Amino acid sequence: MKKQFVVIGLGSFGSTVCRELHELGHEILAIDHNKDKVAQIMRGCSHAVVADAIDEEALKSFGIRNFDQAIIAIGDNIQSSILCTLILKEMGVRKVWVKAQTAQHHKLLEKIGADRIIHPEEEMGIRIATQLHSDKVIDYIELSEDYSIIELSTPKKIAHKKIRDLYVRERYSCTLLGVKNNHSLNLSPSSDDKIEEGDILIVMGSNQDLKKFEEKGL
Template identity: 55%
Template sequence: MKKQFVIIGLGRFGVSVCSELHELGHEVMAIDMNEDKLNEVTDVATHSAIADGTDEKSLRGLGVRNFDHVIVAIGDNIQASILCTLLLKEMDIPDVWVKAQNYYHHKVLDKIGADHIIHPEHDMGHRIAQHLVSDKVLDYIELSDEYSIVEIVVSSSFHNKTLLETDIRAKYGVTILAIKRNEHVNISPMPDDKLFHKDVLVVVGRKKDLKRFESIS
C-alpha cells in the first residue's frame, strides 16, 4: 500500500531515507531551506519545497498536516529539530520520526511527544561492531537493551540437519524466524526443514543467548 511521507532536512540521512522510500514505491515530499540540497532529490522526491521547518505558517501552507508520517532529519541544529517536532505534534501529525543528535536531545524529543526517535550513527555503530567481531554475523538489529535480531551463517556442524534435530530453540533459547538460501527465503520454517552449510538464519532472542548460539552455529 502506497504511503505519503514528508522529510524535513536533507542531510545525508534525509536524502538516504528519501531515496529508499522512493525505491519502495511511496510518495515523498522533501523540505529544506537549501535549494542545492533539494536538487539532490529531484529524481526521488514526488514533491519538494524550499521552506523553514521551524516556520509553522510555511508547514501549514505546504499541507504537511495532511500527511500521516513526517521524518524530521534536521542535522546539527538541535534547537530547530526540537521546534520543528513540537510544531508537528501541535498540528496533530500522528506519526513523527526524529533524528536525535545525543542523549539530551533524545530526552527533550521524548518529552515533547516524538513518536519515534532515531540514532542512525549509534545504531550503525552497533551493526558495524557486530560485523567486526564475528565473521558469522551478517546483519544485526537491536530491538531493545535485551533482545536483538541477527543474521547468522550456518556452520558445517548443522549441515543436512533438520530444525527438529538441531533443537535450537530448546538448547539455546533463540527462535529461527527465517532461513535464507541464495535468493530464496523460507519464513517461519517448519521442524522438518533442513539446514545446509552457508545457509543464513534470521534469529531473534536475548543477546546473551544469541552470542552463545553464534559461538557454536
C-alpha cells in the first residue's frame, strides 16, 4: 500500500532510506538544508526541497502533518534533531522515527515522544558481529534486547532429517518460522517436511535459546 514519508536529513543514512522507499513505490518528500544533497537525491524521491529542519513555518507549508511517517536522519547536529522531533510531534505527525547519535540523545528523544529511535551504525555493527561470530548465521534481526530472529545455514549432519527430528521447540524453546532455499520459501513448514543441505532455517527465540540451538541443535 502506497504511503507518504518525509525524510529530513540527507546524509548516507537518510539518502539510502529515501531511495529504498522510493524504489518500493512510496511517495517521498526529502528535506535538507544543503542544496547539493537535495540536488543529488532528486531522482531518488518524489519531491526534494531545501529547508531548515527547525523552521516550523516551512515544515508546515509542506503539509508534513498529513504524511504517514517522518524519518529524522539529521547527522551530527543533535540540537536540530531534538527540536525537529519536538516540532513534528507537536504538529501531529502520526509516527516519527529518529536517528540517535548518543545514549544521551536517545534519552532526550524518548522524553519528547519519538516513536522509534534508530542507531544505524550500532544496529549494523551487531548484525555484522553476529554473522562473523558463527559460520552458520546468515542474517540476524533484533526484535528486542532479549529476542531475535536469525537465519541459519543447515550443515551436512542434519541434511535429510525431518523438522520434527530437530526438536526446535521441545528442546530449545525456539520457533521455526520458515525454511528457504534458492528456489522457494516455505513459511510455517510441516513437522514432516525434510531439511536439505544448503537450506536456510529462519528461527525466532530468546538470544540464549537461539545460541543453544545453533551450538547443539545443528
